Amino acid sequence: xxxxxxxxxxxxxxxxxxxxxxxxxxxxxxxxxxxxxxxxxxxxxxxxxxxxxxxxxxxxxxxxxxxxxxxxxxxxxxxxxxxxxxxxxxxxxxxxxxxxxxxxxxxxxxxxxxxxxxxxxxxxxxxxxxxxxxxxxxxxxxxxxxxxxxxxxxxxxxxxxxxxxxxxxxxxxxxxxxxxxxxxxxxxxxxxxxxxxxxxxxxxxxxxxxxxxxxxxxxxxxxxxxxxxxxxxxxxxxxxxxxxxxxxxxxxxxxxxxxxxxxxxxxxxxxxxxxxxxxxxxxxxxxxxxxxxxxxxxxxxxxxxxxxxxxxxxxxxxxx
Amino acid sequence: xxxxxxxxxxxxxxxxxxxxxxxxxxxxxxxxxxxxxxxxxxxxxxxxxxxxxxxxxxxxxxxxxxxxxxxxxxxxxxxxxxxxxxxxxxxxxxxxxxxxxxxxxxxxxxxxxxxxxxxxxxxxxxxxxxxxxxxxxxxxxxxxxxxxxxxxxxxxxxxxxxxxxxxxxxxxxxxxxxxxxxxxxxxxxxxxxxxxxxxxxxxxxxxxxxxxxxxxxxxxxxxxxxxxxxxxxxxxxxxxxxxxxxxxxxxxxxxxxxxxxxxxxxxxxxxxxxxxxxxxxxxxxxxxxxxxxxxxxxxxxxxxxxxxxxxxxxxxxxxxxxxxxxxxxxxxxxxxxxxxxxxxxxxxxxxxxxxxxxxxxxxxxxxxxxxxxxxxxxxxxxxxxxxxxxxxxxxxxxxxxxxxxx
Numbered sequence: 001x002x003x004x005x006x007x008x009x010x011x012x013x014x015x016x017x018x019x020x021x022x023x024x025x026x027x028x029x030x031x032x033x034x035x036x037x038x039x040x041x042x043x044x045x046x047x048x049x050x051x052x053x054x055x056x057x058x059x060x061x062x063x064x065x066x067x068x069x070x071x072x073x074x075x076x077x078x079x080x081x082x083x084x085x086x087x088x089x090x091x092x093x094x095x096x097x098x099x100x101x102x103x104x105x106x107x108x109x110x111x112x113x114x115x116x117x118x119x120x121x122x123x124x125x126x127x128x129x130x131x132x133x134x135x136x137x138x139x140x141x142x143x144x145x146x147x148x149x150x151x152x153x154x155x156x157x158x159x160x161x162x163x164x165x166x167x168x169x170x171x172x173x174x175x176x177x178x179x180x181x182x183x184x185x186x187x188x189x190x191x192x193x194x195x196x197x198x199x200x201x202x203x204x205x206x207x208x209x210x211x212x213x214x215x216x217x218x219x220x221x222x223x224x225x226x227x228x229x230x231x232x233x234x235x236x237x238x239x240x241x242x243x244x245x246x247x248x249x250x251x252x253x254x255x256x257x258x259x260x261x262x263x264x265x266x267x268x269x270x271x272x273x274x275x276x277x278x279x280x281x282x283x284x285x286x287x288x289x290x291x292x293x294x295x296x297x298x299x300x301x302x303x304x305x306x307x308x309x310x311x312x313x314x315x316x317x318x319x320x
Numbered sequence: 321x322x323x324x325x326x327x328x329x330x331x332x333x334x335x336x337x338x339x340x341x342x343x344x345x346x347x348x349x350x351x352x353x354x355x356x357x358x359x360x361x362x363x364x365x366x367x368x369x370x371x372x373x374x375x376x377x378x379x380x381x382x383x384x385x386x387x388x389x390x391x392x393x394x395x396x397x398x399x400x401x402x403x404x405x406x407x408x409x410x411x412x413x414x415x416x417x418x419x420x421x422x423x424x425x426x427x428x429x430x431x432x433x434x435x436x437x438x439x440x441x442x443x444x445x446x447x448x449x450x451x452x453x454x455x456x457x458x459x460x461x462x463x464x465x466x467x468x469x470x471x472x473x474x475x476x477x478x479x480x481x482x483x484x485x486x487x488x489x490x491x492x493x494x495x496x497x498x499x500x501x502x503x504x505x506x507x508x509x510x511x512x513x514x515x516x517x518x519x520x521x522x523x524x525x526x527x528x529x530x531x532x533x534x535x536x537x538x539x540x541x542x543x544x545x546x547x548x549x550x551x552x553x554x555x556x557x558x559x560x561x562x563x564x565x566x567x568x569x570x571x572x573x574x575x576x577x578x579x580x581x582x583x584x585x586x587x588x589x590x591x592x593x594x595x596x597x598x599x600x601x602x603x604x605x606x607x608x609x610x611x612x613x614x615x616x617x618x619x620x621x622x623x624x625x626x627x628x629x630x631x632x633x634x635x636x637x638x639x640x641x642x643x644x645x646x647x648x649x650x651x652x653x654x655x656x657x658x659x660x661x662x663x664x665x666x667x668x669x670x671x672x673x674x675x676x677x678x679x680x681x682x683x684x685x686x687x688x689x690x691x692x693x694x695x696x697x698x699x700x701x702x703x704x705x706x707x708x709x710x711x712x713x714x715x716x717x718x719x720x721x722x723x724x725x726x
Contacts, residue, residue, distance in 0.1 A: 040421075040422070040425050043422045043424055043425075044424075045422070045424045045425040045427075045428045046364055046424050046427070046428055048428065049367070049428055049431065053535070092601070095601055095609045095612070096546065096549070096550065096601050096607075097607075098546055098549070099358075099361060099363070101361070101363045101364040101424070102358055102363045102542055102545075102546050103546075104364070105363055105364060105367065105538060105539070105542035105543070105546075106539075106542055106543050106546050106594065106597060109536050109538060109539035109542070109543065109590050109594070110539070110543075110590060110591060110594035110597075112535060112536060112590075113536055113539070113586070113587035113588075113590035113591045113594070114587070114591060116461055116536075116584055116586070116587040117583075117584060117587040117588065117591065120582045120583070120584050120587070121582055121583070135439070135460065135535075136439055229432055229435050229436050229439060230432075230436070232428060232431065232432040232435075233429075233432035233433060233436060235428070236425055236428040236429050236432060237429050237432065237433065239425075240421050240425050240426075240429055243420070243421065244419055244420070244421065271440070275444075275447070280447065281447065282447040283443075284440045284443040284444055284447070285436075285439045285440050285442070285443040287436070287439065288435075288436040288437065288438070288439030288440040288442075288443070289436070289440050290436070291432050291433055291435065291436025291437075291439075292433060292436045292437050292440060294432075294433070295429060295430075295432070295433025295434075295436065295437075296433075298429055298433070302415055302418070302419050305419075307420075308418075308419045308420065309419065309420060310420040
């Protein structure tokens with residue numbers, strides 16, 4: 001059992017084909033899960049849902065305007081669409097006095113529909129820009145041509161050939177981590193007690209806007225590589241599972257990082273190798289499988305998480 | 321354009337007509353059911369249901385193919401999707417009730433996990449037998465082009481059924497949404513009606529899969545009621561209006577889609593519904609943005625006029641240009657800037673009103689009626705129009721005997 005495993009992991013094919021998607025998946029998962037922790041506590045989890053839906057029209061519009069499929073252009077488009085959506089949601093909520101859920105639903109369905117229509121009408125779907133890519137991402141196709149084995153990890157020339165999303169997501173994760181560290185105290189206070197935060201002079205509104213911006217940035221950075229399903233799953237499932245296992249915020253955040261990375265690794269392995277183990281050929285969607293694994297972790301936390309009940313009925317107040 | 325008109329009048333072929341009728345019925349059922357769903361604040365829960373249909377569709381396909389049948393048989397796929405949507409909603413409900421996770425997180429978790437599972441199953445099917453699975457990806461964004469006649473008939477019939485159920489249950493659903501306690505006291509089975517509301521929502525979602533697709537079908541339940549809300553405060557009227565708007569969106573969207581190539585029906589139906597929403601948000605009387613803007617400007621005009629008249633009464637020239645403009649427009653001052661007779665009378669009126677107000681606020685013994693008045697005083701409406709004649713007379717008498725208030 002162990003020997004073939006080691007043989008597989010040390011083979012050049014593994015480093016070329018499986019390692020980059022696993023690392024990219026884990027980075028994407030952690031970048032999204034980090035702001036997801038605060039969204040969860042602020043009851044804004046569905047913001048991630050809205051943001052990842054509106055990325056499609058942004059990407060299509062960026063492509064139609066520039067004719068370029070470069071990662072940077074697409075990200076700018078998706079980011080701009082996220083801003084437009086945030087503004088529209090706020091406007092609809094204020095002017096229409098709708099509940100936030102309905103306001104979000106009105107805006108993101110309309111924008112997604114616009115994206116689909118633009119895609120179909122302009123024939124952009126012919127050039128490797130399609131809805132399925134937007135939904136599922138292209139994790140499996142992110143491979144490292146220049147790798148000849150693990151030794152390539154120390155070879156600058158080979159490292160330069162790593163898929164671009166890897167660097168982008170590494171930067172995104174670093175930025176998310178730095179922001180969280182920098183504003184930890186303010187974020188915590190304004191999340192748990194916005195009234196008190198306001199009184200002691202924490203800029204609550206600016207923080208809330210910043211969190212929305214960080215959410216959009218993380219979603220946009222991850223979107224192209226892993227698709228919108230996985231983005232939504234990673235914003236919500238790992239933080240939710242961690243919330244059921246921890247009673248302090250710092251422990252929740254660390255646990256969510258662990259769950260996110262675990263989902264990505266286990267999910268990718270199950271998607272890539274699971275069918276082989278069952279005697280079938282081929283593989284299944286990695287993004288889908290990672291989402292499923294994160295859901296299973298959450299399900300486990302729901303039935304056995306040490307902090308799964310509301311305060312008062314807590315089991316083992318300080319977690320494990 | 322003529323092609324669009326032909327489709328709109330059901331003359332663009334039998335299938336297109338069936339799809340248009342089915343989409344309209346579906347839109348009506350969605351608008352009505354969505355009104356109740358929204359009043360129960362479950363709008364986004366239906367999004368979880370919509371995404372949770374995917375594993376059901378895929379599993380039903382696999383089961384039917386494994387049993388040797390045609391995996392794409394629509395009623396079977398719809399039954400599978402309804403089962404998994406119901407399962408997803410039930411799980412989300414349990415998660416929110418039993419753990420400390422907020423409801424929106426439970427909804428999002430179910431939505432993404434089920435959807436992920438559905439995508440995994442779709443890739444399994446693609447691996448099983450490449451060609452036959454082609455129809456399934458149409459459930460993501462809907463696909464009306466090349467729809468089989470039997471499928472169009474199924475959708476039209478199911479849409480009609482959902483519309484009928486919504487119509488038949490409108491009274492108990494209204495009661496439950498409006499006041500669950502009162503409904504229970506009247507003998508309405510609240511839980512059963514609640515289940516019926518969510519069941520209807522799942523039904524609309526499932527029937528809408530083939531036309532609108534699971535990513536967007538939730539719009540049928542959210543957008544028409546949100547648009548209808550601008551026009552009325554009454555639940556019955558809102559339900560009817562939402563159903564009407566949903567039907568219009570379904571009909572027009574389907575017709576647009578049939579009028580040319582590469583016009584996805586789902587996206588067009590959703591965009592039509594959004595157009596109705598935007599129109600309502602802009603133009604509805606009282607609640608619409610334009611009405612609110614007009615009301616704000618009217619208040620501002622009244623304020624400027626009052627300030628200008630107060631200045632006239634003091635014998636001073638009104639300070640700023642906006643006040644002068646307001647006075648001139650109301651005919652209170654002539655083109656030369658001198659007050660007209662009407663302006664002088666109005667200025668005296670305002671001065672008296674201000675004296676009364678300052679006396680009132682300055683410690684005049686308030687009775688209950690006057691205390692209540694102070695809570696709704698906007699400082700602009702003349703007291704004569706806000707107080708009863710006897711209150712006003714008492715006030716004037718007190719002013720006359722006590723002079724200025726302390």
